[in-house]
Each structure stands twice: as C-alpha cells, then as structure tokens.
Amino acid sequence: MTLGGSSSSSSSSSSLGTHSYGETAYWDDRYRKDGGPFDWYQKYAPLSPLFDLYLRRSHRLLLVGCGNSVLGESMVDDGYQDIINIDISTVVIEAMQQKYKDKPALKYLKMDVRDMAGFESNSFDGVIDKGTLDSIMCGHNAHENATKMLEEVARVLKDKGVYILITYGDPSYRLCVLKNLDTWTINMHVIGLNQGFCCCVDLPRCFCMMFLCTKFML
Secondary structure, eight states: OSSOOOSOOHHHHHHOOGGGGTHHHHHHHHHHHHOOOOOOOOOHHHHHHHHHHHHOOSSSEEEEEETTTTTHHHHHHHOOOOOOOOSSSSHHHHHHHHHTTTTTTEEEEOOOOTTTTOOOOOEEEEEESSHHHHHTSSSTTTHHHHHHHHHHHHHHEEEEEEEEEEOOHHHHHHHHHTTTSEEEEEEEEEOOOOOHHHHHOOSSSEEEEEEEEEOOOO
C-alpha cells in the first residue's frame, strides 16, 4: 500500500520509488524484510460501526490487497463468517495462510485485483479496500490499472453489494475515479487515522475517507 494518490509526492515516497508500488517484486521484498502485522490508515474497531451499516456477519466478503493486516482476523473475531483475502505478494499470502490455518473463516489467495478471473461474477456481498486503490494510483499506468481494478470489483460484487474504499487520496479525485464507472451509488464518510500511523508518518492531515459504493441492481 501507499500514502495517497495526488500528483504531488513527498521526498519519502520518492526514495521508495512510487513506480514500484504496483509491482509484485516490490511487495515480496517488503514482506520478506518486515513480517508485520501492519494496518494502513485505521484498525477495525473505529471502522466497525460503518461496516455494520452495510455488511452482515453472514455476508461473503473479499478483502483486496490484504497484506499482513489483522483486519480480517478482527472481523472474524467479531462474528463475520466468510472472508477471502487476496494479495499479489506470494510471500505475504504464504505467511498468512500459515498464520491463520486454524481459522477456516479466513482464506488467503494470491491474486491480482486487476484480474480476478478466479472468482465468478456476482459472487461477493462486499469488497473491502484499505489502501489498495491508493497503491495502484501511485504506480505506472495509474488510470488504466485503477479502471481495471474497479471494473473487476464491480464484476465480482452481487447486485446491491458494496465496495468499501478506505483511502488517503484526494477525495475529489477518488470520487471522480469511482464515478467513471456508472455502476454504483456512492456515500462518503470522514474517518480519523490510526494514531500510531499518523504520528510515525509525515502526513499533511490526520483523517482519511471512506467511500461506500453500492452496486446498482441490474
């Protein structure tokens, strides 16, 4: 994942090479060096009241770009019964499969969110994205790859299913990208950043956005 997706870039992001953020090799290397766990932007507890407005514990859910986040674990501990997690990094997926081998409600698969051919259309009640679109928007061919991702998210969502995007990107620009797909209604909420995350990274603001995109019934 990355911080934000505006056209400007900080010196820290430049040193990391934002062009690599959409590449498998970058994340494999990162997870070899740092096994985590780490949650971008916010942990589950502050998000759960908003999740409760759109999700049921029995829903089939997809967490994209899961990394080594404990979001899925926290949701299962709170009663969610069926969560599939995907990431492009083989390193992190193998680690998470081992870590949660005794939690059958949590499944981990190596998959690129831009090509989720392994999933049938209209197969998920909800898709949760905590920083993955941000990461893609900081990589090469950002607009093309973001469009591929969102088209795939819309495809795997059931009618009336919800795409929950938690992002640090420019809200007006993220809204524009989401509206380019005329496939959902969009609600927006402001949420505070995880205090530890906010204090350890030089960020211009201490809040991020949650976009809740409900797929039209076709």
